[in-house]
Amino acid sequence: MSVAILVALLPLIARAADLSTITPAPQPTGLLGRQNSVGTTYETTxxxxLTEYFYPYDQIPYQVNPFPVGRGPQSGYNQCNSTTEGPDSQCQTLIVNSIDDFCGWGAPGTTPNDTIGDVEAAVVAYCTKxxxxxxxxxxxxFTAVQFIRTDAYIxxxxxxxxxxxxxxxxxxxxELDPHGADQLGNPLGGLAYSxxxxxxxxxxxLQTQSWNHFIGADVFCIKLCNPDYNTTANYCQNIYDLLGCQYNMxxxxxxxVFLSCDGDLQDEVGTYTSDGQTITWHQPSSLDPTDTIPFTPRIPATSNCQYYQSTDLYPTESLGYQSTAAPLNDIGLTTTPATPISAFATISAASTATAINSVATGSSGSRSSSGSSSGSRSGSASSSGSSNTPVNASASSSTSGATRSFGANLNSVATGLAYLLVGLTTFLL
Known part of the structure; x- marks a missing residue:
């Protein structure tokens, strides 16, 4: 009988002893794999x-660019949470999710006196909620918002x-984008997620390293390209900054009008068809307001559109923690008629066409010189931001610590169980 019991217990003993060496499940790949992966440590001086930095959302560093090199360090911070939220926030992590939940870049100051050309390196996130x-x-x-989702971008x-x-x-x-003349981005260290x-x-x-954002003359446009969409086309090019919103988006x-739709893909900026031939137009170093662009941008078809009132989407009264800009009288129910697309076909001095095309000659011309002024901002902004509690300062270490603790406990349990079964078998024999 004792031999039979021993034979019956042998598989249990072997399994218990092997618990500590179970091969872990393979890590997922693609989107889920990147989101769950351990963030890379960039040991540089x-x-x-900027496009070479990748961080899972729960492992964003306090600052992507803390280096006093060139235009750096960045003026704000990337770890943004309830302790950094408010009218003085210097958050430089952009979130774009849906028509009622998105952020845009704006001035780091608290009065409406700045221009994009002067503060592009130091812009901060302003969000709808x-x-x-x-x-x-x-x-x-906002007096009009259209949200379009495609396979390649939002x-x-x-x-x-x-x-x-x-x-x-x-x-x-x-234009604001992750490049700039020095490839350090505008804003410096700015990250984008959706x-x-x-x-x-x-x-x-999911982080994207391919995005762009125009704002000026009361027109705005934001596009984040989907990093999981495989294509040779580049729908988030950053080389047509003089053309503005209507050509880029x-x-x-x-x-x-406030609506959210699915959409077809746009043409790559600068690419058009004439007499059956595909032509790529390249932006010159400067454009005069009287210059004519040789093509009219095609507006992609949309479907599954949902219409809203602005009051369905955004706050209608001050909540006490918004931007210090005074609440605006117009809450988006304007009856101004839509501007015809023909007004966008050329770079025009007319106010509407100038607004849509954002031909910011003055802003563009001052961009390279804005770095030094932005750099001077970074000293005070960084020091004020350093007192904020990082959003995930302990998330990585606590998670990995919990994993190690669980593994150690599992090993101890397995070993103890094995010894118990061996002792029981010896007793029965």
Whole structure:
């Protein structure tokens, strides 16, 4: 009988002894794998190009670019949470999820006096709702918003009272993107995330290193390209900054309209067909307001559109923690008629065409010189930001510690169980 018991217990003994050496499940690949992966540590004494930094959302560093090199260090911070949220926030992590949950870049000051050309290196995030550790936009900031989701990118366009972003009301604006002449980005160290890509799960934040954002003359447009979409086409090019929104992100830009749609893909910027031949137009170093662009941007078809009132989407009264810009009288119910697309076909001196095309000659011309002024801002901004509690300062270490603790406990249990079974077998024998 004792031999039979021993034979029966041998598989249990072997299994118990082997518990500590179970091969872990393979790590997922693709979107889920990148989101769950351990963040890379970049051991450098000078900044890398901004597009070379990748961080899972829960492992964002306090600052991507803390280096006093060139235009650096960055003026704000990337770890943004409830302790950094408010009218003085210097958050430089952009979130774009949906028509009612997105952020845009605006001036780092608290009065509407700045221009994009002067502060592009130091712009900070302004968001439609709380929860992102940034500034929250006041009521009436937007007078039209169109959100388009495609396989390759998500895009938000429309009309805005740009003083809500603390930009001067007469600023014709410019482009913000992860490049710049020194490849360090505008803003320096600025990161962009979304949980709204088609390839995602509407919950997990995915970083994109390919995005652009125009704001000026009360027009704005934002596009984040989906890093999981395989294509040779580049829908987030940053080389057509003089053309503005209508050429970089063709849409209706219809005043008073708030809608969210699925969309077809746009043409790559600068590429068009003439007499059956595909032609690529390259932007010159400068454009005169009377210059004519040789093509008209094609507005992609949309489907599954949902229409809203602005009051369905955004706050209608001050919540006490928004941007210090005063609440705006117009909450998006304007009856201004839509501007016809023909007005966008050429670079025109007319106010509407100038607004849509954001031909920010003055802003563009001052961009390279704005680095030094932005750099001087970074001293005070960084010191004020350093007192904020990092959003995930202990997340990585606590998670890995819990994993190690669980593994150690499992080994101890397995070993103890094995000894217990061996002792029991010896006793029975």
């Amino acid at each position: 000078s900044p890398l190009p 709380s929860g992102h550790g940034a500034r929250v936009l006041p009521p009436g900031a 895009q938000i366009t429309g009309w805005v009272n740009q003083t809500a972003f603390n930009l001067a009301p007469n600023d014709t604006g410019g 949980n709204g890509f088609y390839s995602g799960d509407n919950t997990t934040y 063709p849409a209706s830009y219809e005043q008073g």
